[in-house]
Amino acid sequence: MQPWYKVVIPRKEVREGRSFNPDEFAIALEQVVAKTAPLDYRQPVQFFSRPCFTRGLQDHAGMTLRRLSGETENAAPVMALLTQFGGGKTHTLAALYHLVNSPDECMGNAGVRALVDQAHLRTLPKSRVAVFVGNAWDPSEENPTPWVDIARQLAGEEGVRALGPEGRDKAPGTNNLRKLFDVAGGSVLVLCDEVLNYLNRHKDRADAFRAFLGNLVRCMTGTTKCAAMVSLPQSKPEMDDWELRWQDLIAKEIGRVAKQLIANDEAEISEVVRRRLFEDLGNDRVRKNVAKAYADWCFERRAQLPPEWTAVDTTATEKKAREFLQARFETCYPFHPSTLSVFQRKWQALAQYQQTRGTLAMLAQWISWAYREGFTHARTEPLLTLGSAPLDVPEFRAVVLGQLGEPRLIPAIDTDIAGATAHARALDADTKGPLRNIHGRVGTATLFESSGGQIDKVAHLPELRFALGEPDVDTTSIDNAALALEAKAYYIRRAGSDGFRIH
Numbered sequence: 001m002q003p004w005y006k007v008v009i010p011r012k013e014v015r016e017g018r019s020f021n022p023d024e025f026a027i028a029l030e031q032v033v034a035k036t037a038p039l040d041y042r043q044p045v046q047f048f049s050r051p052c053f054t055r056g057l058q059d060h061a062g063m064t065l066r067r068l069s070g071e072t073e074n075a076a077p078v079m080a081l082l083t084q085f086g087g088g089k090t091h092t093l094a095a096l097y098h099l100v101n102s103p104d105e106c107m108g109n110a111g112v113r114a115l116v117d118q119a120h121l122r123t124l125p126k127s128r129v130a131v132f133v134g135n136a137w138d139p140s141e142e143n144p145t146p147w148v149d150i151a152r153q154l155a156g157e158e159g160v161r162a163l164g165p166e167g168r169d170k171a172p173g174t175n176n177l178r179k180l181f182d183v184a185g186g187s188v189l190v191l192c193d194e195v196l197n198y199l200n201r202h203k204d205r206a207d208a209f210r211a212f213l214g215n216l217v218r219c220m221t222g223t224t225k226c227a228a229m230v231s232l233p234q235s236k237p238e239m240d241d242w243e244l245r246w247q248d249l250i251a252k253e254i255g256r257v258a259k260q261l262i263a264n265d266e267a268e269i270s271e272v273v274r275r276r277l278f279e280d281l282g283n284d285r286v287r288k289n290v291a292k293a294y295a296d297w298c299f300e301r302r303a304q305l306p307p308e309w310t311a312v313d314t315t316a317t318e319k320k321a322r323e324f325l326q327a328r329f330e331t332c333y334p335f336h337p338s339t340l341s342v343f344q345r346k347w348q349a350l351a352q353y354q355q356t357r358g359t360l361a362m363l364a365q366w367i368s369w370a371y372r373e374g375f376t377h378a379r380t381e382p383l384l385t386l387g388s389a390p391l392d393v394p395e396f397r398a399v400v401l402g403q404l405g406e407p408r409l410i411p412a413i414d415t416d417i418a419g420a421t422a423h424a425r426a427l428d429a430d431t432k433g434p435l436r437n438i439h440g441r442v443g444t445a446t447l448f449e450s451s452g453g454q455i456d457k458v459a460h461l462p463e464l465r466f467a468l469g470e471p472d473v474d475t476t477s478i479d480n481a482a483l484a485l486e487a488k489a490y491y492i493r494r495a496g497s498d499g500f501r502i503h
Contacts, residue, residue: 001289001290001293001382001471002286002290002382003374003379003380003381003382004333004334004374004381004382004383004384005370005371005374005375005379006374007281007282007283007286007287007334008278008280008281008282008333008334009278009279009280009282010277010278010279010367010368010371011276011277011278011279012279014277014278014364014367014368014371015368015371016368017368017369017372018368027090027091027094028090028133028136029090029093029097029131029133029191030131030133030136030137032094032097032098033097033131033133041094044098044101044102044105044106044109045105045108045109047094047095047098048095048098048106048109048111048112049109053114053115054272056092057091057092058115058118060079060081060092060096060229061092061095061096061099061115061119062074062115062118062119063075063079063119064079064096064189064227064229065099065100065115065116065119065121065124065125066119066120066121067224067225067226067227068100068125068127068187068189068225068226068227069121069125069187069225070187070224070225071120071121072224075227076227077217077220077221077223077226077227077228078217078220078227078228078229078230078254079227079228079229079230080229080230080231080232080251080255081093081229081230081231081232089193089231090193090231091356092229092231093131093191093193093229093231096129096189096191096229097129097131099112099124100124100125100127100128100129100189101129103123103124103125103126106124107123112124125187125225126185126187127185127187127188127189127225128153128155128184128185128187128188128189129153129154129188129189129190129191130149130150130151130153130154130188130189130190130191131153131190131191131192131193132146132149132150132190132191132192132193132195132198133193133194134192134193134194134195134196134197134198134199134201135197135198136194137149137198138201139202144168144169145168145169145171145205145208145212146198146209146212147163147167147171147172147212147216148160148163148167148168150190151163151167151180154180154181154184154188155180155183155184155185158183159180159183159184162176162179162180162182162183163176163177163179163180164176170208171208171209171211171212171215172212172215173215174215174218174219174222177215177216177219178219178222178223181219181223181226186223186225186226187225187226188225188226188227189226189227189228189229190216190226190228190229191228191229192213192228192229192230192231193231194231195209195213195230195231195232195250196243196246196247199246199250200242200243200246203242206246210249210250210253213230213250213253213254214253214254216228217230217253217254230250230254232247232250232251232254272356273340273356273359273360273363274332274335276360277360277363277364277367281333281334282333282334287330287333288326288330290329290382290383291326291327291328291329291330291333292326293382293471294326294329294336294382294470294471295322295325295326296322297469297470297471298310298325298466298469299318299321299322299325301465301469301474301475304465304475305462305465305466305469305475306460306462306463306466309328309337309466310322310325329383333383334383334384335363335383335384336383336384336385336386336467338385338386338463338466338467339383339384339385339386339467340359342386342448342449342467343358343359346448346449346450346451346457347403347404347451349451349455349457350403350404350405350451350454350455351405352402352403352405353403353404353405354403358402358403361399361403362396362399362400362403365390365395365396365399366384366388366389366390366396367384369390369393369396370384370388370390373390382470383470385441385445385467385468385470386441386444386445386448386449386467386468387437387440387441387442387444387445387467387468388441388444389448391413391417391418391447392418392419397410397413397418404451404452404454405454406452406454409447409452409453409502411491412447412453412490412491412492412502413447415489415490415491416443416485416488416489416490416492417440417443417444417447418440418443418444422440422443423439423485423488423489423490424437424439424440424442424443424485424489425439425440426488427439427481427484427485427488428440433472434470434473435473435477438468438477438478438481439481439484439485441468441481442464442468442478442481442482442485443485443489443492445459445463445464445467445468446459446464446482446492446500446501446502447459447502449463449464449467450495450499450500450501452502453491453501453503457501458495458496458499458500458501459499459500459501460496460498460499461478461479461482461498461499461500462498464478464482464500465478465479482500486500491503
């Protein structure tokens with residue numbers, strides 16, 4: 001099998017080894033609106049040339065576009081976009097902004113046309129869009145309140161007048177909001193992001209904003225061509241009691257009428273990652289051959305691997321289950337499926353973990369190093385497995401520890417896994433061929449599968465076998481390496497009958 005780095009081509013910035021941190025993968029919605037964001041984000045054509053049209057984005061955008069077009073079936077007037085921190089909510093909002101603000105440009109994209117067809121529409125609706133980004137918004141003489149700003153975006157000064165004589169200072173009621181929608185043309189989209197940030201910075205205006213938001217969503221329900229989407233983070237890292245209380249209040253205010261959405265479900269993040277980090281995924285035949293070889297290996301050892309990967313029951317014959325697993329390997333290429341799934345399976349409960357951008361930052365560093373390393377040292381790995389993560393590279397390790405939120409793991413990594421005199425390296429001194437660095441690979445996979453030992457997660461032997469096994473490496477070798485490393489290690493300890501974790 002060909003090594004992965006001879007098949008795929010990473011994006012230019014990844015190949016060149018530019019340092020990545022999670023913020024580099026974040027979209028600032030206010031910059032998209034102001035046209036000060038990077039070109040890939042601010043221009044509709046470039047924006048839709050890169051992102052993956054995930055099922056979540058298709059569903060959310062489809063419901064919104066149908067509502068704006070006057071359709072009421074499968075079209076909610078208000079949507080609460082729920083995500084983990086760093087989970088792709090702003091990307092969804094930016095996509096909707098471009099679709100509504102620049103419909104003619106967007107229709108030139110094949111993915112957008114497919115989206116419109118899937119929504120059973122003939123074209124994108126002609127609507128007005130207003131954006132409120134709480135972390136970037138502050139009062140001004142022209143826009144003393146968020147609702148004045150939104151009214152001005154939708155219909156200029158006429159929109160502000162529609163709010164009524166007291167509308168500049170007091171939250172407008174539903175009647176005046178309906179007048180605003182009418183003068184804006186009858187079809188409007190309101191996008192709200194980082195609401196909690198605004199409330200935290202302007203606590204004296206929190207009650208008024210809550211009243212406005214409540215009236216806005218109630219008014220939307222009485223229309224046929226208006227929609228609102230409000231992002232609400234699911235995770236709550238570093239929130240104080242006031243923030244927690246107001247997050248719940250806002251969620252309840254819009255939750256009475258809103259349809260709850262998930263920005264990116266776990267199954268789709270792998271496709272987003274691949275689209276963002278690679279220019280070319282290589283020859284289909286090569287990917288299929290690699291996927292088949294790995295799937296066959298797994299089914300020959302099905303009893304020793306996690307059942308969720310190779311399960312055969314009354315609804316799935318072995319042939320269908322094998323085909324499904326092979327498809328998983330194809331979809332994840334050049335990554336091993338466990339490499340991408342571990343972040344959803346094990347890391348989501350971590351308070352600091354940023355679901356999409358955190359994963360992108362880690363994998364960008366990883367690919368950058370492994371791509372150069374592959375050519376320099378003629379590596380032979382067909383896939384990027386968990387065991388190949390370069391924990392000895394300071395830049396990569398910094399990103400990993402930042403997402404784990406635990407710098408105290410450095411001694412464990414240096415002493416047992418990846419340091420110059422680590423126990424794994426000593427055990428690997430005489431390993432060769434397919435078993436080269438097997439103890440280091442086991443230790444690295446253990447750290448990822450056990451979430452660095454921070455929460456009640458364990459790296460079980462079946463998981464390690466699946467993550468590290470390949471046609472030239474049998475499960476017995478992985479078991480022996482795990483037991484040998486645990487016997488020597490200071491920080492890696494047994495957990496239960498078949499597990500390991502970092503202590």
